Amino acid sequence: MAEHESSSSTVQTQKRARPQSTWERLLRYTVVRLVTLFITVVIGVYLTILIANMGGYVDEIRRSQIREQIAIRLQNDPAFRALPPEERQKRIDAEVAVEEKRLGLDKPFLVRSFNYLKHALTLDLGRSENMTSDSGSRQVRLILLERLPATLVLFGTSQIVLFALTLYIALYLSRHYGSWLDRLFVALSPLSSAPGWFYGIFLIIVFAAWLKILPFGGMVSVPPPENPIRYALDVAYHMILPMMAMTLSSIFISVYSWRTFFLIFSSEDYVEMAKAKGVHPRAIERRYILRPTLPTIITSFALGVIGVWMGAPIFETIFNWPGLGRVLFQAVQLFDTPVIVGATVIFAYLLALTVFLLDIIYAIVDPRVSVGGGQRA
Amino acid sequence: MSAQSSTSAQPVLKTEDLVLYFRTTKGVVQAVDHVDFELDEGRAVVVIGESGCGKTSFAKAVLRLLPRNVDTYTGRVYLDGEDIMELDDEEFRLRIRWAKMSLVPQAAMNALNPVLRVSDQVAEPLLIHDRQVTKEEAFERAREMFGYVGVPESFLHRYPFELSGGMRQRVAIAMALITRPRLIILDEPTSALDVLTQANIMNVLKKIKWETGTSYMLITHDVATSSELADDVAVMYAGQMVENSDAESFFSEPLHPYAKMLMAAVPKLRGDEELEFIPGQPPSLLNPPSGCRFADRCPFRFEKCDEDPPLFLVGDRKVKCWLFEKEAQGVYGTQPAVATGD
Numbered sequence: 001m002a003e004h005e006s007s008s009s010t011v012q013t014q015k016r017a018r019p020q021s022t023w024e025r026l027l028r029y030t031v032v033r034l035v036t037l038f039i040t041v042v043i044g045v046y047l048t049i050l051i052a053n054m055g056g057y058v059d060e061i062r063r064s065q066i067r068e069q070i071a072i073r074l075q076n077d078p079a080f081r082a083l084p085p086e087e088r089q090k091r092i093d094a095e096v097a098v099e100e101k102r103l104g105l106d107k108p109f110l111v112r113s114f115n116y117l118k119h120a121l122t123l124d125l126g127r128s129e130n131m132t133s134d135s136g137s138r139q140v141r142l143i144l145l146e147r148l149p150a151t152l153v154l155f156g157t158s159q160i161v162l163f164a165l166t167l168y169i170a171l172y173l174s175r176h177y178g179s180w181l182d183r184l185f186v187a188l189s190p191l192s193s194a195p196g197w198f199y200g201i202f203l204i205i206v207f208a209a210w211l212k213i214l215p216f217g218g219m220v221s222v223p224p225p226e227n228p229i230r231y232a233l234d235v236a237y238h239m240i241l242p243m244m245a246m247t248l249s250s251i252f253i254s255v256y257s258w259r260t261f262f263l264i265f266s267s268e269d270y271v272e273m274a275k276a277k278g279v280h281p282r283a284i285e286r287r288y289i290l291r292p293t294l295p296t297i298i299t300s301f302a303l304g305v306i307g308v309w310m311g312a313p314i315f316e317t318i319f320n321w322p323g324l325g326r327v328l329f330q331a332v333q334l335f336d337t338p339v340i341v342g343a344t345v346i347f348a349y350l351l352a353l354t355v356f357l358l359d360i361i362y363a364i365v366d367p368r369v370s371v372g373g374g375q376r377a
Numbered sequence: 378m379s380a381q382s383s384t385s386a387q388p389v390l391k392t393e394d395l396v397l398y399f400r401t402t403k404g405v406v407q408a409v410d411h412v413d414f415e416l417d418e419g420r421a422v423v424v425i426g427e428s429g430c431g432k433t434s435f436a437k438a439v440l441r442l443l444p445r446n447v448d449t450y451t452g453r454v455y456l457d458g459e460d461i462m463e464l465d466d467e468e469f470r471l472r473i474r475w476a477k478m479s480l481v482p483q484a485a486m487n488a489l490n491p492v493l494r495v496s497d498q499v500a501e502p503l504l505i506h507d508r509q510v511t512k513e514e515a516f517e518r519a520r521e522m523f524g525y526v527g528v529p530e531s532f533l534h535r536y537p538f539e540l541s542g543g544m545r546q547r548v549a550i551a552m553a554l555i556t557r558p559r560l561i562i563l564d565e566p567t568s569a570l571d572v573l574t575q576a577n578i579m580n581v582l583k584k585i586k587w588e589t590g591t592s593y594m595l596i597t598h599d600v601a602t603s604s605e606l607a608d609d610v611a612v613m614y615a616g617q618m619v620e621n622s623d624a625e626s627f628f629s630e631p632l633h634p635y636a637k638m639l640m641a642a643v644p645k646l647r648g649d650e651e652l653e654f655i656p657g658q659p660p661s662l663l664n665p666p667s668g669c670r671f672a673d674r675c676p677f678r679f680e681k682c683d684e685d686p687p688l689f690l691v692g693d694r695k696v697k698c699w700l701f702e703k704e705a706q707g708v709y710g711t712q713p714a715v716a717t718g719d
Contacts, residue, residue: 177445269487276442276482277502277552278474292492367492367536 170258217320
């Protein structure tokens with residue numbers, strides 16, 4: 001940038017001072033941004049801890065579960081049954097106290113909630129209450145990590161394919177505003193009011209139960225093929241129905257809204273000027289419509305990708321897809337707080353990271369976003 | 378400067394029976410209705426008229442910058458004698474757009490792409506229309522044009538949001554000049570600016586006109602400011618061209634009753650007569666009256682006004698009013714002519 005400003009000496013001196021202060025400002029901005037985002041993550045995670053524990057009520061449930069388990073176990077012991085009732089009660093109380101101490105339930109919830117927070121933020125996700133990972137581990141980290149690839153394969157692929165397809169069709173329709181295809185997409189957009197799993201059920205009925213050409217669900221056939229290429233093909237084959245369901249439920253509304261978005265931006269004065277200047281229609285689309293709207297497109301894509309990470313609990317359940325969404329679904333049903341909190345923490349960190357990256361990308365892509373308050377020399 | 382030359386030289390711009398109708402939910406809007414018009418080389422015409430009279434639509438019809446809801450777009454537009462309505466879109470884009478005709482838009486504030494550097498946008502037409510030009514040469518020309526319109530060169534590589542309104546307007550003018558077009562259409566180039574900046578821009582335009590001999594079509598409703606620049610005046614009313622005269626005669630004595638009343642409504646520096654206004658409203662362009670469109674508001678109305686008047690030639694001036702039927706030397710253009718003087 002500085003190379004151009006060689007015309008007058010006053011401008012030059014201003015210029016020389018600027019790069020340094022820009023870096024300083026960038027650094028300060030980055031630090032401030034990171035701190036704010038971290039505070040957001042802390043608040044979000046702590047709220048999740050409170051909610052996942054039902055404000056401490058889950059402890060009560062767990063205490064009574066422990067008492068019940070111990071009572072049943074002791075009931076089966078003939079020696080225990082021979083004891084007088086007060087003695088039996090004492091034995092039970094003693095064993096419950098040991099178990100509660102082992103699990104940390106003897107401390108008040110408020111204290112433990114901050115312990116949870118510390119562990120969560122340092123990614124020390126701990127052990128689950130009841131659930132085990134597919135390989136049999138009780139480590140929350142492993143429970144989540146082992147399911148991550150399945151979710152990423154399905155939702156990542158669909159998200160990227162859908163996003164590219166949506167933008168392409170939307171641009172095409174904005175060019176052919178009012179054509180029959182345009183009107184078709186607008187007319188079909190209410191289809192997106194139903195979620196993907198809803199279409200999933202119908203698609204399974206049609207293609208799996210009736211036509212018998214696609215599988216009911218799952219990620220691979222049983223037994224899985226040995227050959228890696230055939231394994232990949234088999235996964236792709238299992239992905240057809242879920243991707244169809246997702247496409248059906250989202251493509252019409254997103255094409256509709258992007259097409260409207262592009263239409264609004266293509267009636268900007270500078271687009272008309274570009275046309276008057278004789279810029280090639282493709283170049284108008286690239287430089288005068290897509291380029292100024294790039295920040296919005298990137299944001300929408302990034303937020304979509306974060307959404308993907310968690311999977312969709314009901315969607316994965318319908319298609320029997322062994323992904324994170326289903327783990328989360330099970331964890332909620334089993335009150336498995338560490339798993340819920342673990343998933344949320346990772347999600348919160350990913351969200352914060354994405355927002356941080358978006359801020360930086362914005363500053364690069366959009367010259368109007370000037371770093372640190374916006375006063376330029 | 379005399380109007381005599383206009384008959385011999387070929388006009389830069391000539392329209393015949395130009396029609397531009399828009400489709401709306403309420404019906405068809407007759408924004409430009411059978412306009413015959415010509416502009417001679419090196420002259421500046423000021424197109425005046427009240428808001429919504431079709432001035433901007435006329436410019437858009439000439440530039441072929443059509444919105445999506447066009448209903449009818451017919452007629453002839455000659456640029457240097459060539460009928461440009463015959464060209465297909467791609468030819469029009471390559472040979473006419475900015476190569477021969479450029480535009481300074483109404484709201485120059487938004488006329489620049491916010492995410493591209495000003496230099497790229499000013500140099501862009503040159504790179505499109507002149508294959509031989511390198512990027513450096515194009516930037517050099519842009520720098521030259523900046524000097525010409527009075528924007529400091531240090532602003533060349535800035536973004537539009539870093540420029541003030543007056544500067545942006547001057548950048549838009551620089552952009553319009555860079556390919557040395559035959560005709561520049563200025564659509565209210567100063568209406569959003571303060572008086573000082575307005576005067577400044579008008580001076581820039583005058584200088585350019587003297588130095589380059591470019592023809593101007595200046596669309597405005599600011600009669601006072603534009604009178605400095607005008608060689609010719611065209612008055613539009615309700616989608617039609619009602620008078621087309623040289624500036625000198627027009628400002629001393631407008632012919633058309635509407636033009637007379639329009640001029641009476643312009644404040645003057647000296648003299649304490651009260652400003653007049655025109656009673657009533659212009660007719661709706663959705664369903665305009667079949668006769669003269671000004672008849673309802675016209676103090677000189679007579680029976681003949683129920684018929685649509687042609688453009689009468691009065692000397693070198695053209696006026697669309699039955700009052701001049703007697704003294705007219707003839708009828709101009711290809712109006713759906715109601716027979717005159719049989």
